[in-house]
Amino acid sequence: MAAEHRVVRVHGGRLVNEGPRVDLASQLDVASADGFELVDTFTIDDNLYLMLRREAVSGSRAGSDPPDAP
Numbered sequence: 295m296a297a298e299h300r301v302v303r304v305h306g307g308r309l310v311n312e313g314p315r316v317d318l319a320s321q322l323d324v325a326s327a328d329g330f331e332l333v334d335t336f337t338i339d340d341n342l343y344l345m346l347r348r349e350a351v352s353g354s355r356a357g358s359d360p361p362d363a364p
Contacts, residue, residue, distance in 0.1 A: 296350035300330055304342040 302321060308314035322332075322344075330346035337343070 297347050298330075298350050300325065300346040302344040302346065304344065306337070306340045306342050309342075 302318075302325075304314075304318055309318070325346050329348040331348065332344055333347045334345040335342065336345075
């Protein structure tokens, strides 16, 4: 099974302000609509990292060959 991953970096101190929280919520809503789900989190220094994953859909890559015509 192939999967695509995305990592979102969030500066921890910014989450205390409403604007950055709303921006992060919006980013996560878009990622969720694109099929990504949160699979892990980790911190390094003052940064929070969110690891997102979705199953790769075969044939959806740009530049792939079109199916053969009957």
